[in-house]
Amino acid sequence: MTLSFDAAMQAFAPTLPLAVGLSGGADSTALLLACARRWPGQVQAIHVHHGLQAAADGFEQHCVALCQSLGVPLLTERLDARHAPGQSPEDAARQARYKAFEAVTLVSQARVAIKSIAIAQHADDQVETLLLALSRGAGVAGLAAMPARWERAGVAWHRPLLQVAGEDVRNWLRLQGQVWMEDPTNTDERYTRNRIRAQLLPVLDAAFPAFRDTFARSAANAAQASELLEDLAVQDLAQVGVPPQITLLQSLSRSRQANVLRHWLRHTHHTTPAAAQLNELLDQVAACATRGHHIRIKVGRGFVVRVGPHLDWYNPQVLVP
Structure with missing residues (x-):
């Protein structure tokens, strides 16, 4: 069921201390602001400077200013996220981002033992991920889309906004009077995810207003089926x-x-x-x-x-x- 931003954040109960992935865009800005208010002194931000576009320095400057205003420590990791031959730019950036989060987390453990990391994907991102998986003929593991919680590198990772529509996140941020950065590549329809966002989501919203909820249920069913197949594979591998x-x-x-x-x-x-x-x-x-x-x-x-x-x-x- 789709939730309001406030309801989703109220339900979010990570183990503290918490790190929040901060790009400087609307979604991660809202997530950091809400977490910093709820758990003062227990939150830090991680910003990944991808070095892929001229606007990257501006994003970093915005993140520095935001964290200073909130009294939140900011850890920045610079990396080269260029994609390999045959790899999509989006996937390369995503993989590099997770590796950077892990690297920064390990470095920061000497000062603060980070227990959880929160990242700001929302319900529209989940729909886009599911549609991308369908377009590629993915199996149930791909159709499961993005999990709300998982373990990686000894840390609990969370996506607390997966049941919140993207526009609801922005509306909440506007009510706070908080500015954010707009990624100039978000309107570039050479990228498949951007075409889905610009061309398909408005049509789905008009034809099936509850599509975020129904797609989320399908993804949850696929995740359950994927878990069962994984269990069966473990048993069969022990046999063969x-x-x-x-x-x-x-x-x-x-x-x-x-x-x-x-x-x-x-x-x-x-x-x-x-x-x-x-x-x-x-x-x-x-x-x-x-x-x-x-x-x-x-x-x-x-x-x-x-x-x-x-x-x-x-x-x-x-x-x-």
């Missing part, structure tokens, strides 16, 4: 072994083979197969009936290969001593 034994894999249904192989590759080798790669691998597992059957399939930066009775994965760019 690490590395997986081919004959034991063949005793599972094709769907369970796909589930356990994705789990094995992601957790053991930190790589994820594309749908076509996984289907080819499943076909080869099904056809593997003789000792001489050869398997070598590109997955990520490496290859899944047959080694005797097992499957294995290796990266040819990593030299084995």
Whole structure:
């Protein structure tokens, strides 16, 4: 159910001390302001200077001034968030931002033992994430979109505004008389997320006024299904072994083979197969009936290969001593 900004913040109960990710935009400015008022002396801000646009220095200056006015310590991390070939700029910036948060958190632990980090994604961001996942043909893990809470690097991470509409966040901020910075890239419709925001959300709002709530329920259902599949994958991997034994894999249904192989590759080798790669691998597992059957399939930066009775994965760019 969509909540007001005040109701969402009232329900937010992190373990203190708390760090708030602060970009200087409306959402993170509102989140920091509300947290600083509620837990004075227990909140600090983390600002990531991406170095991707000319406006970045202005964002940093705004964050410095805001934190000084609130009496909130500000930790700034500068980084190079340029994207790698084949990676979207948004994903590169997001991954770099989380790494920067973790790095700053580790440095600050010597002074203040940060227990929680809050970031300011809201209900509209959740809808955009779900629509992006649908456009890419994602499975239930992708359709689960963004969790409201998770553990990473020994710290509890929170998204307390996931049930608040973006415009409600801005309206609350206007009532406080607080200014914020506008990211000039937010109106650049070369980025898919911006096209969704500008073109699709107004249409959804007109056709399905409750779409934020219904989409959130779908994401929650997908998250539950993803958790069940993860539990099943753990059980099946214990049965087929690490590395997986081919004959034991063949005793599972094709769907369970796909589930356990994705789990094995992601957790053991930190790589994820594309749908076509996984289907080819499943076909080869099904056809593997003789000792001489050869398997070598590109997955990520490496290859899944047959080694005797097992499957294995290796990266040819990593030299084995």
